[in-house]
Amino acid sequence: MARVLKIEINGRPADVQDVHRVATWNYGHFTSMQVREGAVRGLDLHLQRLNRASQALFGEGATDDGDRIREFIRHALGEQRAASVRVTVVPQVGAPPLTDVMVSVSEPVSDAPQPALRVRTTTYERELPHLKHVATMGLTYHWLQAREAGFDDVLFVGRDGVLREGSVWNVAFWHEQQVVWPEAAVLPGITMQLLQTALTRIGVPWSSRRLTLDDLPTLRAAAATNSHCPSQPLAGIDETVFPGDGGALPDALNTAWAEVPWDLV
Template sequence: MAPPGPDAHSGRASRPAPWPALRVRTVTYERELPHLKHAATLGLTYQTLQARKSGFDDVLFVGRDGFVREGSVWNAAFWDGEQVLWPDAPVLPGITMQLLQAALTRVGVPWSTRRLTTGDLPALRAAAATNSHCPNQPLAAIDRVLFPGGDTGLTEVLAAAWAEVPWDSV
């Protein structure tokens, strides 16, 4: 299915889902100065291309400390069945992630940051990539951990929060 197109009135995506679920692999990689957006993207681009050559859609970075960080050009969100979890690790705090966190708070959906390892992933019910192109792109699998889509709570919660994000006129 093609991604949703912009709404003629607002210019934003008319609906944030469904986007195809991605299969990603983890790699040990840490962006330089991860909290800053910058043009030094050779490493993350290389890692993404290597993942695609191996049959994956994208990559999820894990630091040398073993903690889950972020995707190539997206922040990772997880669902434990009760709240949205964001990795507590050095990442670029994406605008979409920041807007979603504020919106989740406004609509009363609990969220928190937590140090997550790949060993924690099997206990989670869902995972998603969040960025300016799609605030709730589901992840079908991370390495061999499957998120089969039976629990759509995360993508639904993120879509509902995204619908509450106020937009500025430009």
């Protein structure tokens, strides 16, 4: 885990009461991003995510002004030009829909993929899956169970048998010379959205469709995508081992990712 360098709330240093409240009141939402040279890929999508989630969790009167949050991020970064940044929005004590914005700045995380991961599936559906909320006990429990069983990570399957999302990532597959994403109730990851737009731009076909465990043997490769890495290869899921297809999937994802522009904070 990257070392935390600074935590601010509403543009000021967080004190012990702030940290205690956020740690013990499990209600809020967040977004995580990688900053390089003071810029972020998909910054507008991160800000839109925060605004939509605030309205969903705190009511229509709650909005997260993009300019205000950008200023909080800039202030927390200070002279730090490369970092991992998490923006967490929580309700003000006794004053919803007013919110507090906590910005955590950590050391930057490499976007280079790890060795291909072995993943197992489990039946689990996140609450409010379209939101990146702080209620993460369920997904963390299943991730730890997978690790204890000798796997690297976990992929969630709905009670309907449809493949959904990984613990903290979206999953992409390679099938018949195109990228395929599961069509299900999942978090629309910022990296996934940026990749889909970029894949279209570079002429690589992609689609979303309903996928089940029975489909896994027909797929040629799989990768996890999130803010840390756009193309983390998966060696296998449960008993299915992917042949890899010569790196076609990571090549497509990495080529698309290189086309995504950086936005100054």
